[in-house]
Amino acid sequence: MTPAINLLTKLKICFHVHQYQHDPNEKEFGKEAVEKLDPSLNIVAEQVFKTLVVSLNSNIKDLAVCIVPVDRHLDLKRAAKALNCKKIDLTAPNLAQKITGYLVGGISPLAQKKQLPTLIDLSAKQFKTMFISGGRRGLEIEMSPDDLATILHAQVVEIAV
Numbered sequence: 001m002t003p004a005i006n007l008l009t010k011l012k013i014c015f016h017v018h019q020y021q022h023d024p025n026e027k028e029f030g031k032e033a034v035e036k037l038d039p040s041l042n043i044v045a046e047q048v049f050k051t052l053v054v055s056l057n058s059n060i061k062d063l064a065v066c067i068v069p070v071d072r073h074l075d076l077k078r079a080a081k082a083l084n085c086k087k088i089d090l091t092a093p094n095l096a097q098k099i100t101g102y103l104v105g106g107i108s109p110l111a112q113k114k115q116l117p118t119l120i121d122l123s124a125k126q127f128k129t130m131f132i133s134g135g136r137r138g139l140e141i142e143m144s145p146d147d148l149a150t151i152l153h154a155q156v157v158e159i160a161v
Contacts, residue, residue, distance in 0.1 A: 002135030003101070003111035008143070011151065015143040018131070022105075022138030029105035030070025033131065033140055041142075045071035046123060048131040048140070051107045053096040053116070056085040063091065063099060064117040067109055067124070067132065067148075072160040079159045082119050106136040109152060118154035120145065125156060 001009075008015045020036035034045045046069045054074075056062040064083050066074050080088045093104045100112040109118060109132055124130045124145035132148065134141040149156050 002108065002139065004108035004133075004135040004141060007111040007151075008141070013143065013147050013151065015141050015147075016129075017134060018140045018142060020138050020140075027105075029137060034070060036138075037131070037140060043131065045069065047127050047129075049121070049124065051100075051109045051133060053091045053099060053107070054079065054083075054088040055091050056080075056083055056088055058087070058089060060091065060095060064088070064119065065109055065112075065152075066159055067118065067120045067154070068160040069121060069123055072121070072123075075159055075161045078157070079119055082155055082157045082159060083117060102133070102135055103137065106133050106139065108133045108135040108141070109148070109154075110141075111135070115152070118152040119159050120149055120152075120154045120156045121160040122156055122158040123160060124148075 026032045030050045048070045049067050050070045052066045100107050129142045130145050131140045
């Protein structure tokens with residue numbers, strides 16, 4: 001089990017784990033998850049979310065997490081406004097890995113080394129459940145957007161384009 005799954009189990013949150021065989025040559029992790037998750041789940045790309053680590057005002061010591069659908073991009077201006085800063089930038093992959101404790105392509109928003117301010121795109125609210133990384137490539141957690149927001153003390157705002 002991963003720290004993310006252990007946390008949800010400890011908190012007694014309702015969730016489901018979905019696994020698929022990750023292709024080590026695949027670099028588009030979100031697209032791969034959408035394509036390889038069980039077709040009987042009838043999920044759409046907008047229901048699978050990626051976890052992005054961002055720096056605030058170009059300060060690599062002042063970080064936050066943004067959770068957006070895998071088929072969309074983070075709107076940097078909207079996210080900066082929601083985080084009350086002038087600008088944000090995506091962090092380098094090695095910094096994201098160091099800060100979260102997870103490998104890129106498997107970064108879960110849950111049970112990171114340090115809980116960072118978190119934004120979840122408003123589009124998550126249109127679904128009863130959403131899919132987030134379970135803490136490694138090829139592992140997805142299906143859970144309620146409301147539960148995720150509560151656990152992370154996250155703001156749910158429009159941050160994807």
